[in-house]
Amino acid sequence: MKIVIINYGAGNIQSILFAIERLGYSAVLTNNPEEIKAADKVIFPGVGEASYAMKMLKESGLDTLIPTLKQPVLGICLGMQLMCKHTQEGDTTGLGIFDVDVIKFTPKVKVPQMGWNQIYNLKSGLFEGITENEYMYLVHSFYAPLCDEAIATTNYEVEYASALENNNFYGTQFHPEKSGDVGEKILGNFLKL
Template sequence: MKIVIINYGAGNIQSIMFAIERLGFQAVLSNDWMEIKAADKVIFPGVGEASSAMRMLVDSGLDVLIPTLKQPVLGICLGMQLMCNKSEEGNTIGLGIFDVDVIKFTPKVKVPQMGWNQIYNLKSPLFQGIAENEYMYLVHSFYAPRCDEAIATTNYELEYASALQKDNFYGTQFHPEKSGDIGEKILANFLKLKD
């Protein structure tokens, strides 16, 4: 199986590669269109600020490629947020894969939300064998509100979508690669998905 992690300069790459290795697979880091298109599975990571990350995608043309991919694609953290319509962070226009806008938590809560929180209302093969209310590791100040494409929910001041799915595109606000055995099980489920 060919697994490609999109390399555009805004990823938490190393921990994802290690997690995939622990599952018995190798991942390739690439920004090459042909290599990404030829992959069986694509992981779209992201850590940092939305507008600068989006600029890096645009500069490499990956903003055009990613929405056209036909194989299973997993966006993680900022990667998931960039797959949405737009983000309040830097007033950023996203890839428009998920039909939801990313907004900031209010000043009533500590931001970023950093640490472990529960996921529930699980609705996808991504969560095969995962119990409701398992804890995942999150670090974020912006979130996707609950919407039709939500496949997991988390509560931090309010309920929001901590995972999204549309067709072959999946996104998790939490970091499966930093969420212990349960997170690795979610990554394993992603690698088992059929096109």
């Protein structure tokens, strides 16, 4: 199986590579469109600021490529947010894969939300064998509100979509690669889709 991690200068890539290796696979780090198109599975990571990350995607033409991919694609953290229509962070237009706009937590709560929080209302093959209310590791100041494409919910000030699915596209607000055995199982489930 050929697993590609999209390398566009805005990802915490090392920990994802290690998690995939622990599952017994290896991944290629690339921004080459042909290599990405030829992959069986694509992981779209993201750490950092949305408008800068989108600028990097546009410079490499990946902003037009990613929405056309036909194989399973997993966006993680900022990767998931960039797959939405728009994010308030840097007033950034996203890839439009998920039909939801990303908004900022209000000043009533500490941002970023940083640490462990529960996921529930699990609704996807991504969560096969995962029990409700497992703890996942999150670091974020912006979130996707609950919507038709939500496949997991987390509560921090409000209930929001901590995972999304649309056809072959999946996104997690949490970091499966930093969420211990349960996160690794979710990554493993993605690799088996």
